[in-house]
Amino acid sequence: MYRALVTAVVAAALVIGGAAPATAHGSGGSAPGSPTVVRITGDADSATITWHAPRHGARVAGWKVAIAAVHDDHDRQAERLHSRARSAGFDELTPATTYRYSVRALGHRANGRTIVGRWTTPAAPTEPEQQTTASLFALDGDGDVVRFPTSGSDEPTTVATDGTGFTANAAGDVFTPSADRTRILLHPADGGPTETIASGLHLTADLRSDADGDLYWLDSVSGSVQKLADDGQPARTVVTFAGTASGSTRTQWAVGRDGTVSTLVSTTHDALVNTASPSGAVTKRTVTFPGGSAFGYLNGLVADGHGTLYPSFQAFGGSAYTGWYALPAHATTFTQFSTRYAHQYAAVNSTHFSLVQSQEWCPAVSEGSPGGCHVDKTLTHLVTRDAAGTTTELTTSGATANGRGSFVGAADEAGDVFLDIDGGPTPGLWRVPAGGGPAEQLSAAQYSRLVVV
Template structure:
């Protein structure tokens, strides 16, 4: 079950500039590419696909420039540059009851061709059903429905790719995995078709990421820079130079938001930094309660908020989440208490599940005389985002081991976590409104992704 798109009201695509889409052609000189032909836009729910044909005359096409406006929530401010062979482009995260303008023009070796414009109005009511992807203990990528329909069925979910360590997926169900030698990206289509090689000659680390448009990202194992492979492309470009690979005490963690912002959290103790695309780079300053710590994980939303997981120094073994607001250098405390915990983020904000009580790590050592006999049940979920902060009650979950423990959050706010030990070991769904948690599987999964 990959992302299903349900349209309640139909919408029309109209040409608003240039010539009719079925007959668009160019009378420009041979140094200028002609206009694209048969330009069409079709949509379903919160996505739209623009299609076009090759020009009937003009210079050789070396690429295409495609834009969408308004461009909120779109990677690269709504501008896509595609290879010459491309004949379509897809845009996701569209808002209901909104008229979008799409443009496409051919790029030549010397000049660009004439732009053809079309528009599309999204339905007034939009419903989307996302999918949960996870890596099982055998290294297979498994897909689950996010509505909990498969809960309680052992082995529920569908294996969509094998040897998928470091996988990524897009919102139509396509899955991408690094090759075993980390030099190629493999493409596993949502329709179950044959796996094919998408790009070769790469220096991958086993950690692919995607944005809502389906662009792929990874950290180059040689240069340490964040690379991007555009949809339909075979050549990667550098989008964030980090000045070489991480070394010494520089720990780096990174994420990509649905709208394509790359965020990197790194540095040694007391010299932590945040860098990225679409956000201001900065060194972090101390704050009351932060002290000295070590980067442990990072999440981000599409509003520019960055969520930092910081490991405390010494033997206490405390992992705590902080909020770094747009432009700020001092993180803010968002945690109600120290706890065994699970964090997740979506485009709108951050969710945090915490145990009722916590103990320092030495209490868990075999030589401890007191033991760690605290209440690890999870009584609530903290939700923070553009609309403020709230807490909802949760039942049925008990935390496992201490650690950064990042999960995944759906657009509707449901949170998915894997608990590694204890009475709640397995894969769980926590409804956005709180209440009883729902177990999807008692097996262990990692690298959770909802899209």
């Protein structure tokens, strides 16, 4: 039965959907009177008719109650009920259909007048689209790709062995570089046999993908970013790095969920960014640091689905602090959006960048002092930033950071953050809910290269 909007009609007074008011027909004489307060209530596929006894006339011997679609002679139901009945139910009605309903008292010698009304069933409720829970893939301690069930809380299953550098698409297919780094292997989501989808390549053990299932990697010979589109065409160069890496530069690259690909070369005073749009158009820009000096050594880069890059820099000096910054699409200056010093774990989906941060921070130089540095490393803050620059902050609990660094996890489209903690009091795989609150430990084992599709 549909649980839609329930409507109620009093037959003698209410008109629904342009229907006429109820009217009375029938014989008189020694017959019962007409039923009173006739009412119909229902939803998209059922109705209940209720009434009160007549105020006059002969004794009621029974009732005849009927409902029929106005424009469908076959859509008709009728009931004969005992004299004490005051309601009748009808199922299997058609949504968004006008019905004629009637109630008549039956007498021992003659029947009473019939009360007739019209009523239109509501439209059937729109069924919500089935929500597909994202699947979490990861590399286990043996170097195999495992997939956690959609519940995210049971034991994982092995998808591919020797899967270093894997990625996955939205259908759940997994892709791995071959052992000799010349072929891309497809491990179908349905468990079918592994097959080669491209060969003669110069792969690195770092495949990446976008929402459309296109694959990307760094060519081990040319150093450029290659793309294998999900259209059967040969692999091609998408974008290159600006200049040649040297001892004074650091490089990173990232693929957004929308297929935007960027390379970033960081120097001691600025950064050079080359970006290829999903259509293949390449733009180049020089990006400066606020204040004219670099934040530190580039050690990480992720991208959302709206062209925003999020680089991380390890501060110069002995603190070993790693901070994350934003570089919106087409911007030429990095933006610092979180001023808390903390041990932290990052993740990104198509719309938001997330940081899970500790309560307190301990610089490396303090931790190495004779007295040590005993601080609260419990992960207590969830900071998110969208492509428009709006930042929100929630609280979480349960997990504890283990050291400093550019830790990158994964986030599903709902905003849940998955992270691996490699030691300390709470090691293992954790899920931090998008709405904050206690984190959930999915496994005490160690995993790396988390991917959510």
